[in-house]
Amino acid sequence: MWQRGTNFMDGTMSINGCGIPPGTNASYVWYAQNPGTAWYHSHRGMQYTDGLYGAIVIHSPNEPASKQPYDDELTLMIGDVYNTRSRDLPTKTTGRRPVDAVPDGAVINGVSQARCAYLYPSDEHPGVNWCGHVPTAQYEAELVGGKTYRIRIVNSGSLVPYTFSIDNHTFSVIEADGVSLAPYEARTLSLDVGHRYSILVTLDQPPAAYWMRVHLEVEAQVYKGPKFNATTLGVLRYKGARGAPPDVPGPKIRDGEYDAGPRTIFPPAVPLEAPLPTLQHSVVYGAFLKPDGSSGMTFNDRMWRPLPDGVAAVYFVNASNAHRPKEVARLVGPQHNLLTTQPEVVDLIVNAPHDLATHPFHLHGHSFWIMSQGPGVFDGDSSTLNRTNPMRRDTFVVPPGGHAVIRFVADNPGIWPLHCHIAWHLEGGLLMTVTAMPREMVKFDIPPHMKRLCYKQYA
Ligand SMILES: [Cu+2]
Numbered sequence: 001m002w003q004r005g006t007n008f009m010d011g012t013m014s015i016n017g018c019g020i021p022p023g024t025n026a027s028y029v030w031y032a033q034n035p036g037t038a039w040y041h042s043h044r045g046m047q048y049t050d051g052l053y054g055a056i057v058i059h060s061p062n063e064p065a066s067k068q069p070y071d072d073e074l075t076l077m078i079g080d081v082y083n084t085r086s087r088d089l090p091t092k093t094t095g096r097r098p099v100d101a102v103p104d105g106a107v108i109n110g111v112s113q114a115r116c117a118y119l120y121p122s123d124e125h126p127g128v129n130w131c132g133h134v135p136t137a138q139y140e141a142e143l144v145g146g147k148t149y150r151i152r153i154v155n156s157g158s159l160v161p162y163t164f165s166i167d168n169h170t171f172s173v174i175e176a177d178g179v180s181l182a183p184y185e186a187r188t189l190s191l192d193v194g195h196r197y198s199i200l201v202t203l204d205q206p207p208a209a210y211w212m213r214v215h216l217e218v219e220a221q222v223y224k225g226p227k228f229n230a231t232t233l234g235v236l237r238y239k240g241a242r243g244a245p246p247d248v249p250g251p252k253i254r255d256g257e258y259d260a261g262p263r264t265i266f267p268p269a270v271p272l273e274a275p276l277p278t279l280q281h282s283v284v285y286g287a288f289l290k291p292d293g294s295s296g297m298t299f300n301d302r303m304w305r306p307l308p309d310g311v312a313a314v315y316f317v318n319a320s321n322a323h324r325p326k327e328v329a330r331l332v333g334p335q336h337n338l339l340t341t342q343p344e345v346v347d348l349i350v351n352a353p354h355d356l357a358t359h360p361f362h363l364h365g366h367s368f369w370i371m372s373q374g375p376g377v378f379d380g381d382s383s384t385l386n387r388t389n390p391m392r393r394d395t396f397v398v399p400p401g402g403h404a405v406i407r408f409v410a411d412n413p414g415i416w417p418l419h420c421h422i423a424w425h426l427e428g429g430l431l432m433t434v435t436a437m438p439r440e441m442v443k444f445d446i447p448p449h450m451k452r453l454c455y456k457q458y459a
Pocket of ligand 1: 359421422425430
């Protein structure tokens with residue numbers, strides 16, 4: 001969620017918030033200045049994998065995407081789903097931390113055809129599983145023929161990218177992660193975990209029902225479970241039309257590609273030249289598996305682990321006036337931390353020379369320019385990269401063995417997490433922090449009701 005000056009409302013457990021203890025509540029207050037499609041979810045452990053999430057839509061008459069002609073809108077939260085509670089899932093590796101448990105299928109606004117056969121019992125409640133919580137049904141949207149809809153799609157899953165399509169319909173992509181796009185015509189749309197898009201769909205086909213298809217990508221099926229359900233169906237029904245959708249073949253999907261182009265790069269509607277960088281910073285990430293069986297994931301060999309419950313680094317800095325870089329470094333936690341004491345234009349060079357998977361990384365609180373993204377490591381001079389209207393968004397993808405270079409203006413005080421949005425990798429420690437202008441964090445006017453959520457009260 002893009003926000004300025006309210007880092008203490010970001011809500012990441014142990015970094016810039018204390019979470020909401022059981023039986024209490026919290027009001028998160030910030031200026032909703034950046035129109036578009038976002039979402040909220042628990043940022044503690046694997047809670048959102050178990051369903052603790054929802055959509056946030058910010059409207060503005062100034063949003064270029066909203067100037068496109070459409071009659072109404074619809075939001076689809078679509079993501080992979082586990083019929084077993086995350087803490088009870090078996091793990092792919094033998095590590096202390098679970099890595100990449102395989103989902104059972106996908107849900108569209110909470111409805112799916114995930115099968116109950118592939119299940120593991122709960123440790124706490126032997127013999128009980130969560131299958132009954134996921135109705136086996138097809139999500140159905142009844143829309144009016146002849147009208148144009150803005151459909152907002154969020155990949156709210158925990159592991160798997162997917163491709164979305166609607167039989168017999170094309171659409172234009174008009175927004176990505178809160179950035180309006182020059183309309184891009186397509187038949188399929190691929191979303192990595194954490195990505196959001198808006199598409200415009202005109203119901204210009206004969207009145208009937210049509211399948212909406214969510215195809216979980218093959219890459220993730222390499223280690224699929226025995227009953228892994230690769231395609232989840234929903235129904236787009238023209239109002240008044242009866243019967244099931246005709247059984248036509250779905251689109252041919254080439255994994256990792258968005259129609260003919262790279263799947264996450266789109267020209268923004270409003271061109272913005274990227275400024276020249278004032279600071280270059282390189283990180284390397286990867287996974288480790290030690291002989292003792294422990295495993296995890298790191299940025300620059302440092303694995304994130306949350307601070308003790310009830311402690312949040314930003315609240316601590318604010319309360320204790322501990323803003324000097326050495327003090328902050330001691331407080332933020334064990335993860336890799338990039339700290340700037342003054343406004344900088346940062347080029348963050350992210351390389352994954354030895355990693356075998358695709359990872360979607362999200363930086364809290366910012367939109368950034370994607371200056372480069374692709375196969376192979378980046379070891380060049382990032383200040384020479386193309387600055388003319390590069391893609392802007394808040395979640396970037398690094399392919400196996402590949403790299404990304406993102407550029408952002410670090411002038412928004414606070415400690416901002418940058419993490420893989422695959423929930424298992426975040427839980428495995430794949431998080432670093434960007435700390436901007438800690439001296440300003442001391443001036444934060446953190447409301448008492450937020451401080452009270454911390455066991456150690458920072459009053
Ligand atoms: Cu990852």
